[in-house]
Amino acid sequence: MAERTAFIGARVVDPASGRDEVANVLVEGGAVAAVGPDASLRGASLVDCHGLVLAPGLVDLHAHLREPGREDAETVETASRAAAAGGFTAVAAMANTDPVADTPAVVEEVRSLASRAALCDVFPVGAITKGLAGEEMAAIGEMAAIGVRLFSDDGRCVPTARVLRNALQYAKAFDAVIAEHCEDPSLAEGGQMHEGIHSYTLGLTGKPAESEEIVVFRDLALARLTGGRLHLQHLSAGGSVELLRRARAAGVRVTAEVTPHHLVFVDEDLVTYDTNFKVNPPLRTPEDREALRAALADGTIDAVATDHAPHAVEDKEAEFDQAPPGTIGLETALAAVLTHLVEPGLIPLPRAIEALSTAPARILGASGHGGPIEPGRPANLVVFDPRAEWVVEPPFVSRSRNSAFLGKSLRGKVIHTVLRGEPVVVDGKPQR
């Protein structure tokens, strides 16, 4: 793509500006120059986007880039390439690396890896507690000072109410968000899947939905107590949604996310012991799935986040109870939401884009992302074909291939991804 590029004839869906119409988008020097049916195209190289959708680049609030520590599964570079292939221009990198990102030094390391090689913007997430041990607060203030906005012990849940309370309160000074993986360790211990008739039939220890709901209740109460900003990660249970709704109505400063796989799959899908469905929190019942979908539709759940969790092939090929939980998700998130929620009419396309881009950008404080697509703003865009059908199979752009969607057919394919004006994905192929 040239210095001056025009994307012609796409349906531009931009929730931040309320725009949903066919228009041309002119990009020049890394920024959006003009948007509209009559924008001047003189001197621009034209990219035909008829039949396609153009939206602000997607933003993922929750991904595990595995570097430093588990470069055999994924690196910042390979994850960012997978993100770009999936239409993401920004990704939040979780802190449970080795070493844990609980100090500015590790954050800087991740940033420098990203600036060297990444095909998307990487926003490192800081740990809430030192070493994720759940006892002493990590260097939240110092990390906030170098621009970290989101803090999470994800992988783990902060076990003590007092520690979480202090973090929520302290983080107010920096307008930072405390994001929690809600799971009571004593109830969830040893659990391999959702506790219910299927876990009993399959002979696998289960984690009851209550193991999440109990902590959601606790955290919402602490958010109300402190007035701090709370974000609930990867919700999986209908009961959690109920608690969230009530807290929202009562004015608690809380946001929430849900993963594509929790919107699509259920516990019964584990009947063949396929470890690609072994995730944490586990896939729950059809009723839980309905509640999550409805909450996403009505905005109770703000965002879709992938919880992209790559694992080395040999780790996932082990016996079910020994395999680590997690599924990759950057390359399939958009298509999964389009196929299972937009196409059947459960949520309109603009709401889906809001959940995948605008809302997460706002929560993350990623100001150049999520739209609006207007003159002067950085050109972080995705162009996709909402109808193109494809089968999820290797080779993946990610270094790992543990996808819950493996073998499934999805509709919706990313054609171009533009990062600050640079075409990082063209015709579906990452450019470097």
Next chain:
Amino acid sequence: MNKHLLSINDVSAEDIVRILDVAESFREVGTRVIKKVPALRGRTVVNLFYENSTRTRISFELAAKRLSADVINFTTSGTSVAKGESLKDTALTLQAMGADAIVIRHSSSGSPYTLTRWVRGSVLNAGDGTHEHPTQALLDLYTIREKLGRFEGLRVAICGDVLHSRVARSLSFALVKMGADVTLVGPPTLIPPDAPAWGVHVSFDIDEVLPKLDVCYLLRVQRERQRQQYVPSVREYARLFGLTRERVGLLPEGALIMHPGPMNRGVEIDSDVADLPQAVMEEQVTNGIAIRMSLLYLLLGGGSEGAVADG
């Protein structure tokens, strides 16, 4: 019949009748002087036992040998698995040796399913974690049919730690499939709350259930699990749920007492109760060989397509 036997749900009620009928013929073979037929000559059966179980392994070994198959025993305790090669690499090695059937016992639920992804032969589940133990259920059905002649409407209680018992699952599923009336009995912490979805009843009172039974099936109390405190003590369990010599009088005349073994005499069953004539544990063991022969024959005896001349 399916190529593998991973769960009782892999066989229909008709399949089960066939398995039991063929086992009848193999029981006859066991009464001959030469207890061997050439049916699986040249085939290789591997016993892949990650959990120690001498009695089940020997049962499978004898079954395969009496069918003239070659037997490889690959036994390993849990710790060497942790240090040694992955299940996948072991599977690929066995595949390279030409295993026609792999009998697997493993402490991880679902591992037989995982195994089928890497081997071409038939996989037989000899017990996986707390999931299922289909061959045990089948030999139990055989014993019941032999002694009582039917399944339809038969009243069976399965008593003990159902939550962690693969035998309880397979047997419940099998009995329900054959039309029996099954009740799970034990303390509430050891019975899955959603068990009625399996088509069974649940009771926490063994004295109430015993007088209305045709079969009382006892599960082994696993002392190793006491750490997790599902019941206050093994002694309390034995007093409230054990088949003591006082309780056995509650059973109707002709009711069977069964146990998959090994027994904890004095815990789930009193020693003298275990020696009563209606306690048929020895028959269960004998029938195990015939059932396993029947399964190996039915799984390996069919093969490719191709009409071969009769007569």
Next chain:
Amino acid sequence: MGSVRLLDGAEIRRAVTRIAHEILERNKGAQSLVLVGIAARGDDLARRLAEEIERIEGARVPVGALDITFYRDDIGMRAEAPEVHETRIDFDINGKTVVLVDDVLFSGRTIRAAMDALVDFGRPAAIQLAVLVDRGHRELPIRADFVGKNAPTRKDEDVRVALIETDGEDAVYVEERP
């Protein structure tokens, strides 16, 4: 499908009587004689032969049934494992003359399997073979000592034996395979 009746009930009965005489003649009486029918219809025929022999000679000859399914040479070559019938030989065959009885002799493989099975039960002094119908097309060097009817057939035909004990009528049909 074309179906021709090769033998009717009366012809079958006459054949059984004749074979019973031949067995007694060849073996000079019923001493040390045992009959083993190859399941399923061979063992009904064996019982009929034993009744005839008792009627003619007054001697009761032991009768057994032998299922050869586990001794077949084509296990694993068919789509499904074949049907198994009862085996019941509750007498000693060591030193005896065993007359194997079957309904149809075709490739000879069933008889080969039967001899292998018999040898696992003991060491007979001799094994002889009686069949109701010999339809030719031997694939092994096997021949019958006593034959009810020789009936040359084409390979694409089936010979179907019906006996009152299992099928409600006594007849032998030659049918074209569909």
